Amino acid sequence: MNEGCTGCQGGCDGGQSRRGALFKLGAGLMTVGGALAAVPLLGSLLAPGFRRNADTWVDLGPVADWPQGETRLATFQLPHGNPNDGETASAAAWVRSMEGGTFQVFAVNCAHLGCPVKWFQQSRLFMCPCHGGVYYEDGSRASGPPPRGLFEYRWKVAEGRLWIEAGRLPGLEESA
């Protein structure tokens, strides 16, 4: 991009220093302008990586809907879904209702690579269709490639209803 300089070599007289300054001014202005434009452009691209925790308490219905000793699928709407999401704004979790009114709420996403695990009541196992990860009823790893047990949502019972803290795709960085 030094055409301005090479153009001078054949016959241009004088103005070398002024043109050098003009070139520097141009380069400087381009840099400033580029940076000003780059901030919003890159910012919009990278913003999703720096949003704060998207989790919110989500209502899974009356506690009575979750009979003790059973593990059932709960479906709910993601709290911060946007209108373009369509069906993908919904989500599912496995609710294990235990004695004494306590719960374990597992993400359906396998801890290996996120495929949907399925509960088998008789053998009391979760099985994953993708790479064969298997978990016990308490979510701990039973066999297969998963590096850990199932992700768990935080839960609470308020006003006779079961709530979980949800809103994002569960992943390895989650505290759970």
Add this chain to the structure above:
Amino acid sequence: MLRWMRSIVGWTEDRSGAISFVAPIMTHRVPRNAKWWYVFGSATMMFFGIQVVSGILLATLYAPSAADAYQSLVYIDTQVPMGWMLRAIHGWSSNAMIVMVLVHMLQVFLHGAFKYPRELTWMVGVLLLFCTLALAFTGQIMRWDQDAYWGLGIGASITDRIPFLGNQARNILLGGPYIGGATLSRFFALHVFVLPGLTIALVGLHLALILKNGISEMPKPGEVVDPATYRKTYEERTHRTGVPFWPDAAQRDMVFCGLALIVVVGLAALYGPFGPGGRPDPTLIDANPRPDGAFLWIFAALALLPPQIETFLLLAGGPVIVLGMLAVPLISNRGERAPTRRPLAVISVLVIGSAIAALTWLGVSSPWSPVMDAWTSVPTPVRMVRRLTPLQMQGALVLQNQQCRNCHALDGEGGMRGPDLTDVGGRLSWDQLVRQVQQGGGNMPAYGKTLSSAETVALAAFLQSCRVGGEPAARIPGALERAASSDSAPQALAPLGK
């Protein structure tokens, strides 16, 4: 030519110089022996052209919003005149483009055409291969069905494993903290703007490099590449014995491209479009996600990587493969080109090729995946329950009801994750059977807490009866002997269960 036509052409040529620009490109001299081996690059480019045209037409019909995408695909398939064929051509031509780019690369590699002075041409070609694969992956996401949704889940889970910044990187990839509308929009932008733009630019560069360095001759054993003399020899030879690209070489390209196109359109008409599969509803957990053909070998590798180094291989594998392929001409850019004189090159193609083929086959059969409905859909073979005692019969029921068949086959029917149990009674003794059922291990969950001791005894009794051709039951010398009746367990078992 008619006079008025000639005057129009003359006028345009005078103002644009188009003909004097294009003519030398079209008629540049290529080696006389550059014949049928040299058609695959052109075929790749033709299929890319088909992808651009059919892709633009699809963009006029497809709704790139997560809320509407699936429905718009169904609409294209069922309501739009010739819409299904448009999708079919886009899908089949994408597969053809992948096949052609691989064959092209294989030919260039085996013929040593990447050697001096064509190192950069190879490197740009490697980038084009990965652009092609990226287009295929993002294209699969455009289908916005269960495979697309859970495929994104796999991509997100891999990204999540990046140390320290994994979660941020994942959310940037997905456009938010979950797979949704923002995700599809991101991948749509990649699929229709970023990647095609990049591909067009790289194709231009690839062609410019070909014009600069010329098409390589067919390799001859003993004819070595020496950077000091190569260009001079090549230019002299092509000048002396070469033929013009147009029409001498181009006619073969045309014949092959025409045939390939007819085959692809035929396949599209015969087999129709790919998907969409199940609705992209994350609450439908019966999904059985599988990637498209080009990625099945990766899917298989993900099931088979040793867990201890899995994360490292997941993250480092891609960059190592890309850098390794880019570096090929830096490792060897001179010497013999003929495959008969380059055994290492031939062996690496065979090894890598058969590894990918084997992994792809494993990806298709995915023996590590439980067959989720085997316990209800695959009956116990009648042959195996004939003449069983009531206890053994009860054990056969336990085997079925406890979903054992999801991972274990009987007579070859059922899951393949665990061993086929048809002859397990001849392989494992009573004690070993009980131990395996209760404690699991060797990639099998433990059933000690799930099964009552009565169920365990019945199951072990059935498993012991699973023997082939009058084989005796397996025994360990010195272990407790079972009582005479096959319906009673060895005495030591009782305290184990609950």
